[in-house]
Amino acid sequence: xxxxxxxxxxxxxxxxxxxxxxxxxxxxxxxxxxxxxxxxxxxxxxxxxxxxxxxxxxxxxxxxxxxxxxxxxxxxxxxxxxxxxxxxxxxxxxxxxxxxxxxxxxxxxxxxxxxxxxxxxxxxxxxxxxxxxxxxxxxxxxxxxxxxxxxxxxxxxxxxxxxxxxxxxxxxxxxxxxxxxxxxxxxxxxxxxxxxxxxxxxxxxxxxxxxxxxxxxxxxxxxxxxxxxxxxxxxxxxxxxxxxxxxxxxxxxxxxxxxxxxxxxxxxxxxxxxxxxxxxxxxxxxxxxxxxxxxxxxxxxxxxxxxxxxxxxxxxxxxxxxxxxxxxxxxxxxxxxxxxxxxxxxxxxxxxxxxxxxxxxxxxxxxxxxxxxxxxxxxxxxxxxxxxxxxxxxxxxxxxxxxxxxxxxxxxxxxxxxxxxxxxxxxxxxxxxxxxxxxxxxxx
Amino acid sequence: xxxxxxxxxxxxxxxxxxxxxxxxxxxxxxxxxxxxxxxxxxxxxxxxxxxxxxxxxxxxxxxxxxxxxxxxxxxxxxxxxxxxxxxxxxxxxxxxxxxxxxxxxxxxxxxxxxxxxxxxxxxxxxxxxxxxxxxxxxxxxxxxxxxxxxxxxxxxxxxxxxxxxxxxxxxxxxxxxxxxxxxxxxxxxxxxxxxxxxxxxxxxxxxxxxxxxxxxxxxxxxxxxxxxxxxxxxxxxxxxxxxxxxxxxxxxxxxxxxxxxxxxxxxxxxxxxxxxxxxxxxxxxxxxxxxxxx
Numbered sequence: 001x002x003x004x005x006x007x008x009x010x011x012x013x014x015x016x017x018x019x020x021x022x023x024x025x026x027x028x029x030x031x032x033x034x035x036x037x038x039x040x041x042x043x044x045x046x047x048x049x050x051x052x053x054x055x056x057x058x059x060x061x062x063x064x065x066x067x068x069x070x071x072x073x074x075x076x077x078x079x080x081x082x083x084x085x086x087x088x089x090x091x092x093x094x095x096x097x098x099x100x101x102x103x104x105x106x107x108x109x110x111x112x113x114x115x116x117x118x119x120x121x122x123x124x125x126x127x128x129x130x131x132x133x134x135x136x137x138x139x140x141x142x143x144x145x146x147x148x149x150x151x152x153x154x155x156x157x158x159x160x161x162x163x164x165x166x167x168x169x170x171x172x173x174x175x176x177x178x179x180x181x182x183x184x185x186x187x188x189x190x191x192x193x194x195x196x197x198x199x200x201x202x203x204x205x206x207x208x209x210x211x212x213x214x215x216x217x218x219x220x221x222x223x224x225x226x227x228x229x230x231x232x233x234x235x236x237x238x239x240x241x242x243x244x245x246x247x248x249x250x251x252x253x254x255x256x257x258x259x260x261x262x263x264x265x266x267x268x269x270x271x272x273x274x275x276x277x278x279x280x281x282x283x284x285x286x287x288x289x290x291x292x293x294x295x296x297x298x299x300x301x302x303x304x305x306x307x308x309x310x311x312x313x314x315x316x317x318x319x320x321x322x323x324x325x326x327x328x329x330x331x332x333x334x335x336x337x338x339x340x341x342x343x344x345x346x347x348x349x350x351x352x353x354x355x356x357x358x359x360x361x362x363x364x365x366x367x368x369x370x371x372x373x374x375x376x377x378x379x380x381x382x383x384x385x386x387x388x389x390x391x392x393x394x395x396x397x398x399x400x401x402x403x404x405x406x407x408x409x410x411x412x413x414x415x416x417x418x419x420x421x422x423x424x425x426x427x428x429x430x431x432x433x434x435x436x437x438x439x440x441x442x443x444x
Numbered sequence: 445x446x447x448x449x450x451x452x453x454x455x456x457x458x459x460x461x462x463x464x465x466x467x468x469x470x471x472x473x474x475x476x477x478x479x480x481x482x483x484x485x486x487x488x489x490x491x492x493x494x495x496x497x498x499x500x501x502x503x504x505x506x507x508x509x510x511x512x513x514x515x516x517x518x519x520x521x522x523x524x525x526x527x528x529x530x531x532x533x534x535x536x537x538x539x540x541x542x543x544x545x546x547x548x549x550x551x552x553x554x555x556x557x558x559x560x561x562x563x564x565x566x567x568x569x570x571x572x573x574x575x576x577x578x579x580x581x582x583x584x585x586x587x588x589x590x591x592x593x594x595x596x597x598x599x600x601x602x603x604x605x606x607x608x609x610x611x612x613x614x615x616x617x618x619x620x621x622x623x624x625x626x627x628x629x630x631x632x633x634x635x636x637x638x639x640x641x642x643x644x645x646x647x648x649x650x651x652x653x654x655x656x657x658x659x660x661x662x663x664x665x666x667x668x669x670x671x672x673x674x675x676x677x678x679x680x681x682x683x684x685x686x687x688x689x690x691x692x693x694x695x696x697x698x699x700x701x702x703x704x705x706x707x708x709x710x711x712x713x714x715x716x717x718x719x720x721x722x723x724x725x726x727x728x729x730x731x732x733x734x735x736x737x738x
Contacts, residue, residue: 083683083703086703087698087702087703088702090487090702090703090705091702093487093488094487094488094705094707113487113488113705116488116489117487117488193575199597200682200683200685202685256574256575257574257575257594258573258574258575258594258595258596258597259597260594260596260597260685260686261569261573261594261596261597261602261681261682261685262573263569266573270575275575403704404703404704404705405703405704405705405706407703408699408703408704412684412685412687412688415685415686415687416686416687419597419686421597421598421599421686421687421689422687444484
């Protein structure tokens, strides 16, 4: 009897183990055979963790509206910040377990792994003829004549500033490096941080690095030629000069102490709380002017301008600008059609473009001019002017224009270059090494 | 029951689920790692056999890997040289406190170890922030303004900061293990030593420390293992920056796999990582073994 009981015990352990697997399998089957008129749950993977302000709020708002109109649909939203998002996305791709719908960055280092693994569903371009996308906005998502995603933003880097602080110390917004240094000195004397930079995520410093090079040389192409190995980073006078100038600025305490370890939110807080007079970031933070959790005085005084030229060769109006983020659908999703239906709803001009502009939340990749009104914040008007007057735009930023490994190496090198932890020559030699490795990897 | 347990087939059958789980979650992944480490697998394209290329690059050319290993040793040394002596002294005095105070101190000291790593990492990031952080504010308040630093961004201080955070985070565990050891020392031995006129210093060096030897050995092994596995705090604070000054092996492996998409190379790191763990474990065992135990 005891022997029988013991065998039963062993069998029950084995069943307990296999039973769990059986349950999971049955759940998978449920979703496999889900029909669109039945209750369905779309797994949505986003890089916007803050669902109460900015673009995250807009994304959630449209999702909620869609659920109201389609009561059978619910969303299971997973959000991570940019760096973690990018890492987890690669894990999803490798395990062939991509969520049904996701944020897709059209930058080559980000979208290439998705395309190489045939992970994205192709969309019908004709469906978007009346979606008012700005000319060229869809190009980043087109490969071999097929469309794999829709862009949500027109992205460009600007120097936000607090007009009240400039007025208080009788300063004008700087238009060249000397004026920038003068403003910086005055603010420092009065206990104000001249400019808030975010460095922990590294990419804001890589963009700053590219823009300082642009504002020093006045040449958009040079840095891309170096990535493509047509020229060397090392020994290039423009690159050396730019790094030396940015390190000189860093030494003069232009940015907050320890900015290289400042988180995005912490850097932004310094600016929104009036501790810093300027803040270098992309246009996607335009929601600062309408965010009611921020002090009213700040919201009324937040403005944006160009990062000024660092030398006579540089032009103020040259921009680091690109069509970056957007959305795509997993090719292997069992809910592909439903996801495309939602994507079309999400990106309808009267949804994404209109709501984002009217709520002052972001700068859409669709024509928003018909929504421009006198009610727009001054910040929105500034940003429209900045883009309209741009003398040149960069397109895909340089660190995203090659392999994933190049991107990681580049961001770390730029962090060192801006914070002054390595000399110009050391940084450029490291960039050459990273670009050489990337090129040989791409040729394999 | 004793009949059942003396049946070898029955024992094998009962142990079988455990062995299967062990094989599936420990052995199979190790063998898979070894397999992938000799490929150029990137998670997407078809993998190619590249022989020992990944190992050659890792050992001969990869300065960051060596920097990561150096940092592991610095952290291990920090834990063993700073954390453990403090933990032992703390354990002895908490034991000595007795009554309610003993319970209060025990809980207070263990709080950092019970707190989530995310919370402790963010807490220290804020404390060490050069603009609004408490550490610099205290230094300024006591007139040590010249000591104020951008702790997490200077190559010279970032690693020290990580080591100090880890010492603080792991202090509760270390103290608790020593405390259990101190509690296990028979009271009559201590009483006898006191009657013989032993002062506190003699009591610690002649009675308590020799009795704690097995505990010290366990704690040293745990310190080295923790340093080798160091990932969360680094990922949440500096992520290896500035440059790679605070890079650690486990975090570097993660970066290579999930940022650079070099899964083959990352697996080579993991195999080297396992080898380092085995060597470290062997050396620790040799050093701390009692005479005749080797």
